[in-house]
Amino acid sequence: MTAAGSTAGDPITPLERCFEVEGLPQYAEVPSRLRRLYGGGIGFRPPVLVGNAVASVDGVVALGPGHPSAGSIISGHAQADRFVMGLLRACADAILIGAGTLRETPGHRWTAEQVCPWAAPELAALRRALGRSPRPPLVVVTRSGSLPGGHPALDGDAVVATTRAGRARLRAEHPRLSVLPTAPADHVDLPRLMGRLKARGWTTVLCEGGPILIGELVRAGLLDELFLTVAPTLAGRRPGRPRPGVIDGLELLPRHRAALALLGVRRHGSLIFLRYSIGSGPVAGSPRAGRPPTRPPLARTPPTT
Template sequence: MAGPDAAPGASPVRAEPLVPLYEEPGLPLWRLPPALAALYGGDLGFTEPRLYANFVASLDGVVALGPEHPSSGSTISGREPADRFLMGLLRACADAVLIGAGTLRASPRHRWTPEHVYPPAAADYARLRLHRSRPAEPELVVVTASGALPAEHPALRAGALIATTTAGADRLAGRVPPSCTVLPLGDGPSLRLASVLDALRARGHAMALSEAGPLVVGQLVGDGLLDELFLTVSPVLAGRADTTRHGLVAGLELLPNRHEGADLISARRRASYLFLRYRLLGPRPSAGDNGRQTPPREGASAGD
C-alpha cells in the first residue's frame, strides 16, 4: 500500500537497480522502456485480465501499524526508493488502481499515480503507458459502502470513480467534485467486490491494481478474485502488543480449514529488501481436513 507523501520540497532519493534472484520461465513480458528495465532488472508483463495487489511487510508479517499510525507503509519500508519505484511501476502497468475509503482517509495528500510515488521515473512511466496505448494515468477507484469520503481530498479533485451502494450514492450527491463519477452497485448496506471488478472490466480496465488495506484484500481472497500479489519484505521487525496490527489478509480466517496456496514466480532484492511476486492458486483442502474444502464466501462485501 502507498505511504504518505514526502515532506514538501523534499528531493526524492533515486532507486538502485533490483537484482533478479529467480524468474519463472515463460512469464509474459512487456517491453519496458530501457530505464525502467534497468531498474527492475529485466522486463515485466502480465496475462490479461489481471487483478494484482501490492504490499510492503515487516519481517514478522505486519503491513499496518494500526489506526493511530496512518503512514504504515512508509514507516515499514523506511521509504526505500526501490520499493517506491516498484510501486510506481505497478501503477504504470494498471488501467485502474483500487483503494478503500480508509486508505484514502489515511493518505490525505496522496495521488495514486505512478509519478507521484516515484517522480524520477515519471517520463519513463509515461512512455510505458503510451507504448501500451493507455491514458496518461490509471483511473483511481475508491470503494465505499457508506459514501463517507473526504470530498476535499486532492485525489478526488483530480477525478476518481467512486464505487458505492445506492445509499452511499445518495450521501455523495452534490458533495464530491464534478470530476468524480459515482457508481452505485447495489441497494443493500454492503458492496460486493465482484460487482466492482465486473464494473471495471465493463469500462475496459483489464489490469487492476489493488492498493487497498488488509480488510479489502481479505474480501478479494475470500471471493477468489485476487490473481497475483507483489510483496516487499522490509528488513525490520514491527512487533505486536496491545494494538491491532494486521497482516496482509484481515477479516478472513483460512487455515486450518481452507488452504490458499501461491506460487513464487519472481524474486528480486536490493540490499536486505526482498521483492517477491506470487501467483495465487485458489483454495484447496488443508491437511487433516478429511478432503473437505471451504468454498469462497458468498456475497463478500466491502465496507469502510
C-alpha cells in the same frame, strides 16, 4: 555504469533478480532504464487483478489508527520499493483501493510519478506505449460513503463503488464524484465491480490495499497475483491494538489453504520483492462468495493427526 550497476542519475542500483519462473508475460514496451533497474522485464496477461503491499518481517502492513501512510513508514521510504510501486502503477489500467486506505493516506494521488518522480518520464512513456491513460483512474470502494473532503486523489477521474446508503452520503458530501451504479446491498459486490471495470476496458487492475479490501478480494477469489515487499524491520504489536497483515477480516487457516505459487524474487539491499500467483476460487461457505467458482475452490487443509 558503475561496478554496482547504477548509472549517474539513478538514485537506486538495479534490483537483483534472484528467481523468476519462465514464461511470465513481458511488455515489449518497457523502456530500457526501467527494465535495467527492475532487473528484467515485466508484464501481465489481462484480465488480471494484482495486489501490492509492503510488510515488515513480522508481517505488519498497517500500523493502526493514528499512523497514516503506514506503507511508507514500513518500507522506510525506500526508493527501491517506491520504484516498484511506480512501475506497477505505470502498468495498470486502473488502481483499486479501499476507503480505509484513502482516509489513512492524506495528500496521496496514486500515480506513478508521485511515488517515483525520478523515473517519471520513463513511467509516463510506458503508459503511453501500453495505450493507457496518462494517469491510472482511481477506484475507491466504500460501504459508508465516508470519504475525506479535499483529498487530492478525488479530483479528476476517480470513481467510487458504494452501497445505496453510501451513494446518498456521497451525493451530499461529494456531489461531483463519479459513482458507479449501486446494488441494493450492504456491501459492494466485488465480482460485479470487476466486471464493470472490465467493461470500461480496465483489464489490468492494481489493488493497493488495504488489508480489508484485499481480504474481500481473496474471499471472492478475485486476486490473481500479489506483489509483496518485505521490509527489513520489525513493527511489533500490542495486545488490543490490531496491526493487520496483508489480509484482514478473513480467516483462512486452518480450514482453508490459499495456494500461492512463487513467480519471482528480487532483492535490493535487505528489501525482498516477492511476486506470487494466487490460485484460488471464492472461499467455500463465504456469505459473499455469491457466484459459482470460476476456479477451483481453496483447498481444505487436511486435519493433522
